[in-house]
Amino acid sequence: MAACSIEDVLAKAEQDEAEKLKSITVQKELDLEFDIGNLVAYDVNRIDIRQFREQKKDDFLRSLARDNTQLLINEIWKHPTERVEEVIVVKLPEPTTVLPREKPPPKPRPPTKWEEFAKLKGIQKKKKTNLVWDDVAKNELHRLRNIARAQKIKVPGVGLTPTAQQSKTDLVRAVNVAKVSTASAGKFQDRLPKEKAPRNTGKKRKFQPVIGNFSNEKQRQLDLLKVMDSKKPRLDVNKAVNKQMREDDREESAAKFRKGGKKGRKGGNFSGKGKGGKGKGGGGKGRAGGKGQGPPGGKKGAGKPGKR
Amino acid sequence: MQRRHFPLLSIHVGYFKASAIKHTSEATKMKQKEGVIKPKTKRAKRFLDNRAPKLTENVKNAMIMKGGNTSMTVTQALKDIYSLKKPSAVLYKKKNITRPFEDSTSLEFFSKKTDSSLFLFGSHNKKRPNNLIFGRLFDFHVLDMIELGIEKYRSLSEIKNSKCPEGTKPMLVFAGEAFDHDDDHKRLKSLLTDFFRGPVVPSVRLAGLEHVLHFTALEGKIYMRSYRSLLKKSGCRTPRIELEEIGPSFDFVLRRTHLASDDLYKTAHRQPKALKPKKKKNISHDTFGTKFGRLHMQKQDLAKLQTRKMKGLRKRRGPAAAAAAAGETSPKTAKVEVE
Numbered sequence: 001m002a003a004c005s006i007e008d009v010l011a012k013a014e015q016d017e018a019e020k021l022k023s024i025t026v027q028k029e030l031d032l033e034f035d036i037g038n039l040v041a042y043d044v045n046r047i048d049i050r051q052f053r054e055q056k057k058d059d060f061l062r063s064l065a066r067d068n069t070q071l072l073i074n075e076i077w078k079h080p081t082e083r084v085e086e087v088i089v090v091k092l093p094e095p096t097t098v099l100p101r102e103k104p105p106p107k108p109r110p111p112t113k114w115e116e117f118a119k120l121k122g123i124q125k126k127k128k129t130n131l132v133w134d135d136v137a138k139n140e141l142h143r144l145r146n147i148a149r150a151q152k153i154k155v156p157g158v159g160l161t162p163t164a165q166q167s168k169t170d171l172v173r174a175v176n177v178a179k180v181s182t183a184s185a186g187k188f189q190d191r192l193p194k195e196k197a198p199r200n201t202g203k204k205r206k207f208q209p210v211i212g213n214f215s216n217e218k219q220r221q222l223d224l225l226k227v228m229d230s231k232k233p234r235l236d237v238n239k240a241v242n243k244q245m246r247e248d249d250r251e252e253s254a255a256k257f258r259k260g261g262k263k264g265r266k267g268g269n270f271s272g273k274g275k276g277g278k279g280k281g282g283g284g285k286g287r288a289g290g291k292g293q294g295p296p297g298g299k300k301g302a303g304k305p306g307k308r
Numbered sequence: 309m310q311r312r313h314f315p316l317l318s319i320h321v322g323y324f325k326a327s328a329i330k331h332t333s334e335a336t337k338m339k340q341k342e343g344v345i346k347p348k349t350k351r352a353k354r355f356l357d358n359r360a361p362k363l364t365e366n367v368k369n370a371m372i373m374k375g376g377n378t379s380m381t382v383t384q385a386l387k388d389i390y391s392l393k394k395p396s397a398v399l400y401k402k403k404n405i406t407r408p409f410e411d412s413t414s415l416e417f418f419s420k421k422t423d424s425s426l427f428l429f430g431s432h433n434k435k436r437p438n439n440l441i442f443g444r445l446f447d448f449h450v451l452d453m454i455e456l457g458i459e460k461y462r463s464l465s466e467i468k469n470s471k472c473p474e475g476t477k478p479m480l481v482f483a484g485e486a487f488d489h490d491d492d493h494k495r496l497k498s499l500l501t502d503f504f505r506g507p508v509v510p511s512v513r514l515a516g517l518e519h520v521l522h523f524t525a526l527e528g529k530i531y532m533r534s535y536r537s538l539l540k541k542s543g544c545r546t547p548r549i550e551l552e553e554i555g556p557s558f559d560f561v562l563r564r565t566h567l568a569s570d571d572l573y574k575t576a577h578r579q580p581k582a583l584k585p586k587k588k589k590n591i592s593h594d595t596f597g598t599k600f601g602r603l604h605m606q607k608q609d610l611a612k613l614q615t616r617k618m619k620g621l622r623k624r625r626g627p628a629a630a631a632a633a634a635g636e637t638s639p640k641t642a643k644v645e646v647e
Contacts, residue, residue: 020542020543021543023543024547024548038480038501038508039478039479039480040481040505041480041482042487042497043482043483043484045483047483047524049526049527052526057531062533062535062551065483065533065551066551068481068522069520069522069535072479073539073546073547076517077514077547087513087515088513088514092510092512097501098577099498101365101578101579102425103362103425103448104361104446104578105580106362106363106580
C-alpha cells in the first residue's frame with residue numbers, strides 16, 4: 001500500500017540523516033559550555049583515569065581533544081555566516097567569560113576651555129549638512145559666466161543665479177529684478193492680486209525740488225544763518241543727557257566689576273539696561289523741552305533721534 | 309635608561325628594522341607621561357594615546373623572560389610559547405636575576421616599558437626545576453601569578469610536520485573537573501584563556517580555524533597539547549575534525565600560586581559604564597524565550613469604540629420601523645434554522 005511505502009521512505013531518510021550526522025556527533029555525559037566569542041570550550045566530564053593509564057597518554061588526550069574540538073566546531077557552525085570578499089566568515093558573538101582588564105577604565109577628561117565656554121553660552125554642536133554640488137546650478141552659473149564674458153558685463157548677483165535651494169528672499173529679489181528689467185523699467189508691469197509692493201526700492205535720498213516753495217526755502221536759509229551767527233553752542237539736550245547716562249553706566253559697571261568680578265558684571269549689565277530704559281523716557285522729555293527753538297511739531301522727525 | 313634588556317622583536321606594528329632607535333625614543337617618551345610633559349608631536353601623542361586606558365582595550369602583550377639560571381628545557385619552552393603568542397609578545401634575551409614571588413618591582417618596570425600586562429618567567433634551580441611562572445598585571449601591578457613545573461616537554465622542533473601560520477587565533481579547550489571545582493585551577497583557566505586567546509575579533513574565517521590548544525586537568529597535573537585541526541568533509545554542512553599534533557606539548561604540575569585579593573580582582577573586572585549594553589525599554593522575555601513588547605495607549609472611550617457594523621442589528625427609529633425590522637429579521641432566522 002501507498003502508506004507503507006511512505007513510511008519506509010521516511011524511515012530510510014531518517015537513517016540517512018543519522019548516518020550523515022554520525023561522523024560529527026559526539027556522545028558526552030554532560031554538555032560542554034562554550035564561549036564562542038573567545039573560541040573556548042569547557043568540558044566538565046569526568047575523565048576515566050583507568051582508561052587514561054591503560055592507553056598511551058598522548059593517544060587518549062588526542063581522542064579527547066578530537067571529541068571536544070568536534071563539539072566546539074559544531075557549535076561555531078551554528079552561528080550565522082557571511083561572505084566577505086570571496087571568503088566565508090562566521091560572525092562571532094560577544095565573549096562571555098569575564099576577564100580582568102589591562103588598565104583601569106578611563107577617567108572622564110576635564111572639559112576644555114572651549115567646551116566650558118560653549119556650555120556657558122549655550123552653544124550646541126551643529127553638524128554641517130552635507131552640501132552636495134548641484135550640477136544643474138553649476139551649468140547655469142557657467143552659462144551666465146560665458147555670457148558675461150562675451151558681453152563684457154558682470155555676472156548678476158547671487159539671488160539671480162539659480163541654486164538648488166532658493167530661499168524666499170532670494171526668489172523675491174529675483175522676481176523684482178526681473179520685473180524691473182523691461183524696456184520701460186517695470187513701470188507697466190502688473191502685480192498679481194496678492195503680491196506686495198517691493199520695498200526698499202526707490203531713491204535713497206530725498207532732495208527738495210529746485211523750484212518750489214520759495215517762502216520755505218527763504219525761511220530755512222535764514223534759520224541756518226541764525227544758527228551759524230549765534231555765539232552760544234547749540235545744545236541738543238537729548239543727546240547730552242544720553243551721553244551723560246552712558247558715562248555713568250560705564251563708571252558704575254567698572255566699579256562693580258572691580259568689586260565683585262563675575263557677579264558684579266552681571267549686576268552691572270542689569271543696571272545698565274534699566275538706565276537705558278529710563279534714558280529713553282528722559283530723552284523724550286528732554287526733547288520736548290529742548291527743541292523749543294524750532295517749530296515743535298515739524299522738526300520732531302528731522303531732529304536727531306535719542307540714543308536707543 | 310637600563311641598557312641590559314633589549315626586546316628581541318619590536319612589538320609596534322609598522323616599525324621594522326630601523327625601529328631599534330625609535331623604540332628607545334618611544335621608551336623615553338613613556339617615562340614622561342602626558343600629565344608631566346605634554347607630547348609635542350602628533351606621533352608622540354598617538355603613541356601615548358595607544359597606551360592610555362581605553363574603553364575597549366588593546367590585545368594584551370606578553371613579556372617572556374628568563375631568570376638567573378635556566379635550563380635548555382626552559383629556554384626552549386620559552387621560545388616555543390613566544391612563537392605561539394607572536395606578534396603580541398616580547399622575548400627578552402638576557403637573564404634577569406629576580407624572584408617574582410618575592411619582589412615584583414622589576415616585572416612592573418618592564419611591563420611599563422613595553423606596555424605588557426601578561427608575563428611568563430622561566431627559571432631553573434635545584435628546588436624548583438624547570439619552572440614557569442605565568443602571570444598578569446593590572447594597572448602595572450601584579451594581579452595573579454601561578455607557578456607551573458615542567459615535567460615532560462616536547463618542543464616544536466621535535467615534532468616534525470607543517471605548523472599553523474603565525475597569528476592564527478587558537479581554539480581553547482579546558483577538560484577536567486578540576487577546572488570547575490578547584491579555585492586555583494579556575495584562576496589558572498582564566499589566566500590561560502587570557503594568555504592565549506589573542507585579539508578579540510567580531511568574525512573569524514571558517515577555514516582559518518586551524519589551531520587548537522587543549523588543556524586537561526587530571527590528578528593534580530595539567531596536560532597541555534597543541535593540535536592542528538583538519539576540517540574533513542562530512543555528509544552535512546559541519547565538517548568532521550581530525551587532529552594532528554604540532555606544537556609544544558607540556559606536562560605541567562601546579563606549584564605555588566599568588567592570587568589577587570578579592571577586592572583587587574573586583575576592581576580589575578570593573579567595566580566602564582559606556583560598554584554596558586543599553587537596555588531596550590518596554591521589551592521583556594519570558595522563560596520560554598518569547599519576546600514581549602509593551603504599548604502604552606491613551607484611555608479609550610469604550611462606548612465610542614469602532615466595531616464591526618451589523619446593519620441588521622442597527623436600532624431603527626419608531627414602532628412601525630421596529631415591526632418592519634422584525635419582519636425583516638424573521639426570514640433570516642428562518643433560513644438559519646433550515647440549515
